[in-house]
Amino acid sequence: MSWKRSERLIDMTNYLLNHPRELISLTFFSERYKAAKSSISEDLTILKDIFDQQGIGKLVTIPGASGGVKYIVKINEEQVKPFVSELCQIIADPDRLLPGGYLYMADIVGNPTIMDQVGRMFASKYADKDIDAVMTVATKGITLAYGTARYLNVPVVIVRKDAKITEGSTVSINYVSGSTKRIQTMLLAKKSLKDGSNVLIVDDFMKAGGTINGMISLLNEFNASYAGIAVLVESEEVEDRLIDQYTSLVKLSNVDVREKQISVHEGNYFTNS
Template identity: 60%
Template sequence: MKWKRSERLVDMTHYLLEHPQQLIPLTFFAELYQSAKSSISEDLSIVKDTFEERGIGLLVTVPGAAGGVKYIPKMPEAAVREVMQELLKDLSHSDRLLPGGYLFMTDLLGNPELMNRVGKVFASAFCDKEIDVIMTVATKGISIAHAIARHLNVPVVVVRRDNKVTEGSTVSINYVSGSSRRIQTMVLSKRSMQSGQRVLITDDFMKVGGTMNGMKNLLEEFDCTLAGIAVLVEAEHLDERLVDDYYSLVKLQEVNEKDRTIALSEGNYFSKGGNER
């Protein structure tokens, strides 16, 4: 079957979008479409220009015999701010206020379109950090972790509060909850990660950072490296925060349970350089 250029462009674009962060040899496309490498290069040049013009991401060419092309998801600043403003608007409703200064976010975390964009926002910040694994704690952070993993093309591991027979052999640690100052337990299957991997930690909400700090300590048990921390919403806290190097999209500045008001602002994403190329 001889492919027309229009057909190649559509199929090639779809393949690249489905395989982010994966180096694809030009010979793969040449054999797939039964076309010369020169034609494939011209096609990729069109895709590259379109991706950059439309703010879809970057198409990076790696020269050499072992080279090829790699699609890197990247959102422009305007698109990132649009996601942040949508979150601020949705989270500002007074009926989201829960006892203890928390916000109801289950509906947002279950919105696949919104989470896909949130995942791409964080993937844009960490696309050059050589992430091997996304780690989160059950259960609220799972949808965010999978959304980021989708764009970085890496696996997700879920830390649990208790041992499950389906996890096999596990590693467990005790940590101090930042907000309640209680001793709690984290459990992770020994098969979840390999020594030396670079791990991005994520969660939906962070107050003092006790849970994040616990996951950082768990990484040490696996001889893995912390590559970054991504938080959907951080709460402004007067106490000393247990983690200080992280990215957030929304900051919960103040809640007034009596008046049922919520004060929110943009998180530190841009101040941390999350949109730099």
């Protein structure tokens, strides 16, 4: 089959988008399209400009016999600001208020379109980090973790608060909840994370950061480290926050149950370097 350039560009774009952070040799594309490597190089130059202009990401070319091209997710902040603004409006809906001042978030973390976009934003934020896995705690952070891991092309590691027989041997720790000050337990299957891994921690909601601090302690048991912390929503009204360095998309500044008002604004995503 002889591919026209327009056909190559469409198929090549689709392939790159579905294989982020994967080094793809020019030989692979050359054989795939039955085209000279010089033609493939020209195609990639075209895509590189389009990806950059449209805020899709960047194409990194690695020279040499073992080189190739790698697609890295990078988002133009001007393109996602309207998304964050709309997300703030969605979360500010007073109908989300539950008894005790809690917020109903299941529809948001269960929305694949929203989680895909948030995951893409988090992946873009940490695209230059060396990340081996995305970690979260069950259950509400799972969809967010998968949305992020998809664009980083790494596995998801799920921390649980109770043992599952299907996961085999586990490593467990006790940690102090930042909001309730109670001692709780979290555990992780021994086979789920390799020693020395560099991990991105994500979660749907952060108050004082006790749960995230617990995950950091759990990483120490695997001789692993964290490359960053990303949360969908952070609570602003916290006296003793246990976590200093993190990225948040939305900041919850006030919840008035009596007046049925929820005050939210954008987090530090756009200001945190």
